[in-house]
Amino acid sequence: MNKGKLKSKSKFADRLGTLGALLVLCIILSFASNNFLTQSNIMNIFKQTSVNALISTGMLVCLITAGIDLSVGANAIFCTCMMGMLLQKGVTNPFIMILVGILSGVLVGFVNGTLLTRLHLPHPFVSTLGMKNVLWGLALLVVNSQIVSGFPTQVTWLGSAVLPAGIPVLGGFPISFILVIVIFVLMDVFLSRTTLGRSIYCVGGNPEAARLSGIQSANVLTFCYMLSGLMSALAAIVLIGRGGIANGANAIQPYDTDAIAACIIGGASFMGGKGTMSGTLIGALIITVIRNGLQLLSVSTAVQNIVIGLVIILAVLLDVTRERMDAKARRLATQ
Amino acid sequence: MSNYVVELKHVTKRFPGVVALKDMGIQIKPGEIHGLIGENGAGKSTLIKVLTGVHQAEEGQIFISGKEEKFRNPNDSAAAGVACVYQELNIEKLLSITDNIFMNKWIKKKSGLLDYGTMNKKAKEVMASLGVDVDPSKAAGSFGMGVQQMIEIAKAILIDAKMIIMDEPTSSLGEKEVELLMTICRKLKSQNIAILFVSHKLEELFELCDRVTVMRDGEHIWTKEISETNNDDLITGMVGRSMEQLFVKDPTKRGECALKVEHLEEGGVFHDVSFEAYNGQILGFAGLVGAGRTELMRAIFGADPIDGGKIYIKGKEVKIKNPRQAIRNGIAFLTEDRKGQGLILGNTVQTNLILANLKGYCKGLFINDKKVEEVGAENLKSLRIKTPSQQEIVGQLSGGNQQKVVIGKWINCDADIYIFDEPTRGIDVGAKVEVYNVMNNLVKSGKCVIMISSEMPEILGMSDRVIVMRGGRIMATITQESETFNQEDIMKAAWGGKIDE
Incomplete structure (x- = not known):
């Protein structure tokens, strides 16, 4: 039993590593730029993180099942365009708008899941890659390739509102990041403490063994992609709030790769079975902090991309190396 | 010049928490078939890996034909003439037989391009010498396990191996393929190639081997000429207890009918299967590999769809479409592939x-x-x-x-109904006894146990009733009291003969 405790302690230490990296990054940047450690910039970072953090949540669930959802970004933009289409058609009821946005996202997830499980496409890489392109086209089609603006304030509230400036320390804290925190806490409990959550890890580890143990693997997988669709839809509402517009051309922005990067930096693996919510949140923050800091230092986008790329490689390299060191330490400990 | 082709002296290998090999030694003569047995966890796999350079021992020496060698990796041991056919074959199923055989030792033309003409010819020759006539340009995965194993042996022959290690080579083979393998082992022996034959099946050792070495807890227990030993002797050596204690069958009481199957049908797999299983009893399913026993149980458990027939649990008809429903109906299914x-x-x-x-x-x-x-x-x-x-x-x-x-x-x-599919496959004798105890306890508490087994002693030792299947059909149902409750009659039924009542 002692060893079990030890193991969970070392898992906590793993998390500390990523958290430490985030802190070191912040310290360096606050020395490099006077504008980094200001109240308004910190709130900015939270604002900029929310979309990626939400999308990463869905991505993480898919990665745990040894799958992937490449359609997340296009799905989010598609949802914004569905809401934009309603606006073009004269529907201004915010409730209907949000409902349609969320339903669109979940439906896309359902199709992704069905393609994988009931229609037996070999790997979600294929189906969601195809879906990404379909959604890109659909997003443009539903709004006639126009940029839609003028959403009702109830719709934009989630993505634009902040806590009143009067509140000490948290003044200006974005509502969207409160949503992120709520979702992450809920998801953390869901993944670790409920049967469906545990089933997701089991299906990721061995779908056939899970099925023969009475877990409806196909349903669990479909659920994961629907969850991913839901998160994309939530991200869509935040996107509308932040930009005030729905633009189908944004569907090819690198939302998907940013989300994968956040999960991987946070400890998830393409092999499935691994990954936590807290790690993913830190991963998403790291990516924003790097982008934000480099922007403050007036570094070009080209160089920013190079840095993000190197960070992803470094994060995985560290992870792999640490695992090898652990294995070696265990080996040496017995001699 | 040494008398031994491979000699291991005082080898010790430690892993986290365990000493896998303790002062282990083994000596193999040229052209002998040397059996190696021991419980799982006795250190056989580690021994093999030390011999093939996968693991490096902390202490001890390895001699090949009298010359000391240090194996830092599998390439070193291959160069010294030690080859291994692992239990889990290293076959690239999508590549052709030729590609598999010549992987990493390609034959090239002068131009530097691969010479498939020559390689195919050589591959065909060497496969033919093993008694397998195949087109080597076909994908390896399109052949059965037997042929795939021959590909591994062909690889060993092509590197001029002095000794081939075979790790549980018969565990995935059918009867015919086992015979072929044995013929080939004898042929290799006649070419002065030594074989280290690792097996759980004692009959095979007696049929094939010249000498046999017993391991326990990473140590060398003894090595004897095969003629100087017998079943009990081997088992005592392995576990320190004898065969009689293996099957402890307590008297059972037949309870109600737990599971009744009527005219169950799965196209091309099994036909018109009807049987009953009772609480408080173990029902054994005997038959050859491929007789449809596993498929039948998978269908009852809802893992595969059925095409016809009815299933009753405790007298009530049930429709089972997936494993979850089976579990809800009180069925547990221990699959053969753990x-x-x-x-x-x-x-x-x-x-x-x-x-x-x-x-x-x-x-x-x-x-x-x-x-x-x-x-x-x-x-x-x-x-x-x-x-x-x-x-x-x-x-x-x-x-x-x-x-x-x-x-x-x-x-x-x-659950109420426990289906055990080959519950003791690939586990050591000690663990087997514990699995039997679990089954005994289950029936004692009134549960129904169904056991598929390909090991005849297990079927006879544990079952209250035995159903024999062949080609997807039930050939015979034999109760323990019956005169035909013996190995010979069950095998007869499994091979398609009639039992004379």
């Missing part, structure tokens, strides 16, 4: 133990960690699962302990 279908290998012992009954360990919406912990501790104790903790990754355990985790998983879902 790693592929039984366990989430990368997950913890604890999670695997509650896998089939996650709902049962919930308090409201959430998993009740305390209850999970308790039942885990209870399982570890009652099933004697050897693991550092419940948090250990199940893939790290030995085969026998993994099997006990699977059994624990099904015991925890409190």
